[in-house]
Amino acid sequence: MSGLKVGFEFHQQLDTEEKLFCGCPPELREVEDADHSLVRRLHPTESELGEVDRAALEEARRKRVFRYLGFTNSTCLVEEDEEPPRRLNREALDLARQVALLLGSEPVDRVEVMRKIVIDGSNTAGFQRTALVALGGEVDTSEGPVRVETVALEEEAAQRQGREDGFTVFSLDRLGIPLIEVGCAPDIESPGQAREFAERVGTIFRSTGRVKRGIGTIRQDVNISVEGGARVELKGVQELGLVEDYVEREAARQRALLDIRDELDERGVSGSVLEPVDVSGIFERTGSQVIRDALESGGGVYAGVLRGFEGLLGKEVQPGRRFGTELSDRAKTAGVGGILHTDEMPGNGVTREEVESLRDAVSASRRDVVVLVADERDAAMDALDRVGxxxxxxxxxxxxxxxxxxPDGNSQYMRPLPGAARMYPETDVPPVEVSRERVGRMRGELPELVPDTVTRFVEEYGLNEEMAKQVARSGYRDLFEAAVTATGVDPVLAVRTILHYPRELGVEVDEGRLFEVMDAVSGGEVAKEAVPGILEELGRGDRAVAEIVEDLGLQGLEEEELREVIREVLRDRRGFVEENGMDAVGPLMGPVMGRVRGSVDGAEVNRVLVDEIKRLLED
Amino acid sequence: MREGSRVRVRRGDRTLEGVVMPSKEEFVVLKLDSGYNVGLKREELHGIEELDTPGEHGVEEEGTGSGERGESREPGEGELSVLSTGGTIASKIDYRTGGVRPGYSAEDLLRAVPELEEVAPINADVVFEKLSENVDPGDWVSLAKRVHGEIEDGAEGVVVTHGTDTMAHTAAALSFMVETPVPVVFTASQRSADRPSSDNVLNAVSAAKFALSDVAEVSVVMHEESSDTTCLAHRGTRVRKMHTSRRDAFRSPNARPLARVGEDVEVLVDEHVRRGEVELTLRDDLNVDVGLVKFYPGMPTEVLEPFFERFDGLVIEGTGLGHVSSDLVSTVREGVASGVTVVMTSQCIHGRVCDRVYETGRDMLDAGVVEGEDMLPGTALVKLMWLLPRADGGKLRRLIKTPLRGELSRRSRSDLF
Known part of the structure; x- marks a missing residue:
């Protein structure tokens, strides 16, 4: 596609001990667990350059009231905007610098924390704290390099929970979780390249081993423009699989809008101004449910004329979305339900006669479109203004x-693009300097990239590729290597212990305990068969592995004790053994393993069992 | 590189463009087109080109926007006077220090809170611009004179914006110095005015509403709770900042707030001075040689002694019911004997001083200490400064214990703690 420009901004949540500007755990909570709430309003302010941001102003016109849900145990006065932020979280800053260096980006010498005005309520302060950490960099794709422009560290916004009793509701648990934002230049020229680039950056994030996993922990904003079009930011694309669709549909939308412009140009339409008129009288006995509802609740019907727009509101800009839908989305920002227009009427309960009277009332010709908003007067007027x-x-x-x-690959209007006017210094957080020496040291200690780790794990530890990938992409890469090298535990068993068993059992086990378990197995204190049982027990409550082994009677048996157990089993089944000879080994493994309850390795049991059966048969 | 100029610089193999922000030491702070500021080592920047000159980006020069004082006109019929003294309700970002500083003119406050003019016509002016920790008794006097002048000129009510730290002290001082037939309402913001979430809008609007009310007293109007819902009006002699940062930091520990201000004003006390009830009077002479000292365990006598040498009056924040250690009793006794008036208050903040219960207390009374009843220590300090030029001996001691501006009460209500 010629002239298509696609730029990405990636946002990845970090798995740090604390949030970016306070001591709270970066933990998501269930909304039902919220134990208090706050009601707040936000007001636009001037930036340090004396400008008011356009996006902020528009939000302010909406005059929304926000309710924030708090969690006494995991959110604090900082999230509630009742206490100044703490210093910038150094752990998060180090991770951001690691990512920057892996992207070939150059860290700035002093990180200055900024306030980015966001008054849609998603930040209690009315701004998001963000800091540029590094500049430049490059990522290779099969279709050519993509330049990285910036790497920033910022705080995650509060999670919108919807509207309730006239409030827009947000929960505070997510607010302040550290996010790395990687912004790239508009070098991407095809949807396929976009996807490949996204995957590369994702791999680099995971290589730090300290990123959050799961839905919503990585999000992309995609900036798209076609030649002659404009930059449109799609905010929070979660599905990488849909990126190609979004790019294609936005490109198509922009081209459709350009066609509409050309058509308007050809028709000689210029500066068509809406002249709102109260036309409630025409609809006194209307069959339209929407209009009746508005009239019954004390509202009116207001009409504006779009001179020369005939037929254009019905023009499709995205599959299932017409230019009229774009106008309607804009009207909705004034708090109304949407618009009706003569390109789709008669219809929806509006009769031909009503349409005719309407056209007469506002002196609209066949070439014009009449737009209706049925609502309370101020909101309707405001909505028609916005349509204008x-x-x-x-x-x-x-x-x-x-x-x-x-979700279907289309998109919907949110707000104007925010400008540079929305940034000013966060004076409550002192800047953080970094020396060249420290950056040099970090460069020498960068984490291995995930693909390199996979190759190495296959070669060094004999894991199959699938398992190697699983460990390399998990947050447990270092634990795996430490356990295998320090305890000599079988690498495959290590992967099972760290990843598979806990997942199957649905338990979460502390890293230190996982290490203890592997150490116990490789030291012969306990058989590998006992691992799931121990993990299950650890899932019930954290305690020392040695204690669990003792409680469950899992201590490994000395060989003599094992022989005693086997002899006992054989005594009871003497006839069976004599009848089947060495074929009895297989069937008898079960009963013996049952007796030793996982305290002895299966291979060891097999060896001794074979030995004892031989001895019995020789007798 | 001049502040405010747009420059292009080379750093390593990259070229950067941006506006030079106030920078110090070895770092240059550059505002990039994205709006981000970055700090770059001066010595690593090369090929510096100045693209245009300061001012073209609207970067304001130091000092502009704050010099609009002195041109006050007389308030008209039904107008509120809004007097600004500094603090974060009217603050601005300082490029040089990177911090928030007071600096908005009163007009700037109106621009920040346009809703104020929906409440009443506003006549705004700046009296002084100070962080409230720098406000001193001399400032109380000039503010009192100014408030007196505004009321004399016919203001329907007066709103004073102030930094939060010592707002309660200033409010207490004006309570004593100005007898007023109209409300004099202090307000402030705990979260600075440069943030969209600032509490300045609700506080200022509520203060203006209360300034139009029938409660002709000196008061402080601030958030009732963390939410932007309602404000409380506190009596100027009873209010105390009880939290470092929260919006609802201001409380009246030993009294009921005067009123709740929401859409309307809901008066919460049985008695208050009504509009027009008293005649406008200014009594602004103070004896500033009064000290306030907090007793702590193990406090040596040589720490306390200089207070008696330096001051004519001393307020002690004692422990519990109003005590200092037995070791200090003789120091206090000698101090009183040398002519220093000593008022005992409690560091408990809540409750009333009573030096008749324990022996140390009785020693205190015997030494000549006056019980400060349920007065806040800060209020006792201000009251003593105000009383010293007006009374002495037995009359002074009696007035200290007499409620003059609602600063103490004869009854301790059971619902106040």
């Missing part, structure tokens, strides 16, 4: 805006 703004943008082509990606 969107229409004027259509005359110029594609408006630069932030859009919400929809």
């Amino acid at each position: 703004e969107r229409v004027r943008e259509a005359l110029r082509g594609v408006p630069g805006e932030t859009r919400r990606p929809l």
Whole structure:
């Protein structure tokens, strides 16, 4: 696709001990566990350059009231914007620098924390704290290199929970979790390259071994423009699989909008201004449910005319979304349900007669479109104003805006693109200097990239590729290596112990305890068969592995004790052994293992059993 | 590289463009087009080109926007006077220090809180610009004179914006110095005005509403809770900042707040001075030679002694019911004998001083200490400064224990703790 420009911003949550600016654990909670709430309003402020951000102003016009849900045990006054932030979390900063260096990015000498004005309520302060950590860098893809522009460290926003009783509700648990943001230049020229780039960056994140996993822990903003179009930011694309769709559909949308502009140009439409008129009278006995509802709740019907727009509101800009949908989305930001327009009427309960009276009332010709908003007067007027703004943008082509990606690959208007005016210094957090020496040291101690780790694990430890990938991509790479090299535990058993068993059993076990378990197995204190039982026990409550081994009677038997157990089993089954000879070994493994309850390795049991059966047969 | 100029620099093999922000020492702070500031080592920047000159980006020069004082006009009918004294309700980012500093003119406050003018016509002016930790009794006097002047000129009510740290002291001082027929309302913000979440809007609007009310007293209006829902109006002599950072930091430990301010004003006390009830009077002479000292375990006599040498009056924040260690009793006794008026308050903050229960207390009374009843230590300090020029001997001791501006009460209500 020529002229298509795609830029990415990646956001990855970090798995640090504490949040970015306070001592709270970066833990997600269930909304039902919230134990208190706050009600707040946000007001736009001037930046240090004396400008007010356009996106912030628009939010302010919406006059929303926010409710924040707090968790006494895991959120504090910092999230509630009731206490100044602590110093920038050094663990998170180090991780961001690691990622930067892995991307070939150059750390800045002094990190300055900024406030990025966001007054949609997702940040209690009305701004998000963010700091640029490094500049530049490059990632190779099969279709050529993609330049990295910036690596930033920022705080995660509060999680929107929806609307309730007139409040927009957010929970505070997510607010302040450290995020690394990687922004790239608009070098990407195909959806396939976009995907490959995204995967490369994801791999680098995982190589630090300290990133959060699971849905929502990595998100991408995708910036898309076509030639002659404008930069549109799709905010929070979670599904990498959908990136190609989003890029294609946004490109198609921008081209459709450019077509509309050209058509308007050809028609000679210019500066078409809406003139809102109260047309409630026409709809007194209407069959339209939407209009009736508005009238019954004390509202009215207000109409504006789009001169020369005939047929254009029905033009599809994305599959299932028409230009009229774009106008409607914009109207909704004024708090109304949407718009009705004559390109889709008669219909939806509106009769031909009503449409005719409507056209007469506002002196609209066949070439014009009449837009209706049925709501309380102020909201309806405001909505028509906003539709007017969107229409004027259509005359110029594609408006630069932030859009919400929809699950089907389409997108929906959120707000204007925020400008540089929304950034000013976070004066509560002192800047952090870094010396060249320290950066040099970090460069020497960078974590191995995941693909390299996989290759090495296959070669050095004889893991198959699948297992090697699992460990390399998990957060347990270092534990695995430490256990295998320090205790000599079988690498495959190590992977099972660290990853597979806990997952199958649904338990979470502390890393130190996992190490103890592997140490016990390789030291012969306990058989590998006993591992799941021990992990299950650890899942019930943390305690020393040695204690569990003793409680469960899992201490490894001395060979003489094992022989005694086997002889006992054989005594009871003498006839069976004499009848089947050495073929009795297989069937008798079960009863013997049952008696030793996983305290002896199966191979050892087999060896002694063979030995004892031989001896019995020779007798 | 000049501050405010747009430059292009080379750093390693990269070229960067941005506006030079106030920078110090070996770092240059550059504001990139993305809005981010980055700190770069000066010595590693090469090929510096200045692309244009300061000012073209709207970077304000130091000092602008704050010099609009002195041009006050007389308040008209039904107008509120808004007097600014500094603090974070009217603050601005300082490029040089990177910190928040007071510096908004009163007009700037109106621009930050346009809702104020929906409450009433506003006549705004700056009295002084100070962080409240720097406000001293001399400032109380100039503010008192100014408030008196505004009321004399016909203001319907007066709103004073102030830093939070010592706002309660200033409010207490004005309570004694100005007898007012209209409300005089202090307000502030705990979260600075440069953030969208600042509490300045609700506080300022609520203060303005209360300044139009019938409660003609000196008060402090601040958030009732952490939420932006309602504010409480506290009596100026009863209010104390009880939290370092929360929006609802201001409380009245030993009294009920005067009123709750939401959409409307809901008066919460049985008695208060009504609009027009008293005649406007200014009594602004103070004896600033009064000290406040907090007793602590093991406090040596030589730490306490200089207070008696230096001051004419001393407020002690004693332990519990109002005690200092037995070792200090003789120091106190000698101090009182030398002519220093000593008022005992409690570091418990809540509750009333009673030096008749324990022996040390009785020693205190015997030494000539006056019980400060349920007065806040800060209020006792201000009251003593104000009383010293007006009374002495038995009259002074009696007035200390007499409620003059609602600063103490005869009854300790059971619902206040």
